[in-house]
Amino acid sequence: MRQAMAAAAVGDDVWGDDPTVAQLEAMAAAMIGKQAALFVPSGTQSNLCALLTHCQRGDEYLIGKDAHAYKYEGGGAAALGGIAVQPLPVEPDGTIALDGIDKAVRPDDFHFARTRLLCLENTFYGRVVPLAWQRDAVAVARRHSLATHLDGARLFNAAVKLGVTPATVAEGFDSVSICLSKGLGAPVGSLLCGTHDFIKAARRWRKLLGGGMRQSGILAAAGIYALQHNVARLAEDHANAALLASALHEVAQVHVDAAMVQTNMVFMTPRAGTATALAQALGTQGILVDPGTTIRMVTHLDVSRDDVLAVADAIRRFYQ
Numbered sequence: 001m002r003q004a005m006a007a008a009a010v011g012d013d014v015w016g017d018d019p020t021v022a023q024l025e026a027m028a029a030a031m032i033g034k035q036a037a038l039f040v041p042s043g044t045q046s047n048l049c050a051l052l053t054h055c056q057r058g059d060e061y062l063i064g065k066d067a068h069a070y071k072y073e074g075g076g077a078a079a080l081g082g083i084a085v086q087p088l089p090v091e092p093d094g095t096i097a098l099d100g101i102d103k104a105v106r107p108d109d110f111h112f113a114r115t116r117l118l119c120l121e122n123t124f125y126g127r128v129v130p131l132a133w134q135r136d137a138v139a140v141a142r143r144h145s146l147a148t149h150l151d152g153a154r155l156f157n158a159a160v161k162l163g164v165t166p167a168t169v170a171e172g173f174d175s176v177s178i179c180l181s182k183g184l185g186a187p188v189g190s191l192l193c194g195t196h197d198f199i200k201a202a203r204r205w206r207k208l209l210g211g212g213m214r215q216s217g218i219l220a221a222a223g224i225y226a227l228q229h230n231v232a233r234l235a236e237d238h239a240n241a242a243l244l245a246s247a248l249h250e251v252a253q254v255h256v257d258a259a260m261v262q263t264n265m266v267f268m269t270p271r272a273g274t275a276t277a278l279a280q281a282l283g284t285q286g287i288l289v290d291p292g293t294t295i296r297m298v299t300h301l302d303v304s305r306d307d308v309l310a311v312a313d314a315i316r317r318f319y320q
């Protein structure tokens, strides 16, 4: 990947003439099954460009209350776009009650914000959101003339797990965001995908948000490498996460719901009152942990099967 970055042909992408960025955008659009794509520095900026393009001031979007694009992106849509949000209850499997979506759409009445967009996320906390439900939710949105956006930061994990193409996971959505810098292992970058017209409008917002970059082909080259080499191997991350979950299942002092582990995330709940000491003990062995009621562990291309077994072993020894 570093070699591909060093060798990248570059231009000035603010003027749209960086050939490597153009190549990455075309490649991502084809993989996701949309007309066009826009290379942006981060997933947060990608979702924000989407929200700003779909919604005007005083519009609102519907989204699960634990979704990244609502909970973990600093309220950007409100701060920068005057966009209201209506967060909806979301099930642990990432689904939202269809009649809840239906009822949340506000009538055409000047007392209300205009409901404009439904935003979904897949995978959701490492869980593959069922595609049949996704299709039904998109159909409810369509019935109300809402636009639809998929936060697919981890969409490739869902596709690999299900054994379907990325475009299948992205099907039916007006816009889709994917991240290169999570499981795919690029240092920087996300892509927003949609129609030519949508991406043209989103490109304005990217510039306004400070996301127009110059010789960004150096970064795009890493993304191309990631899409070519690091998608199919996500299956290894999933296998390592399953291995970690089953090893931790043997440790009585921690709770892991192995049935919840579908892709690359394991959520571990240590026995009450032990998280801080556990984190300290693991820290002395070079295993960095953010102590909390629940500890999230994510496998990726820099974590091997041996690493996973070593972590499980260190946790087991701590409680011995």
Ligand SMILES: *Cc1c(COP(=O)(O)O)cnc(C)c1O
Residues within 6 Å of the ligand: 041, 042, 043, 044, 045, 047, 068, 069, 121, 151, 153, 154, 179, 181, 182, 190
């Ligand atoms: C990481 C992530 C994002 C945001 O990406 P950044 O590059 O960190 O801004 C958005 N959505 C989901 C589901 C993510 O996991």
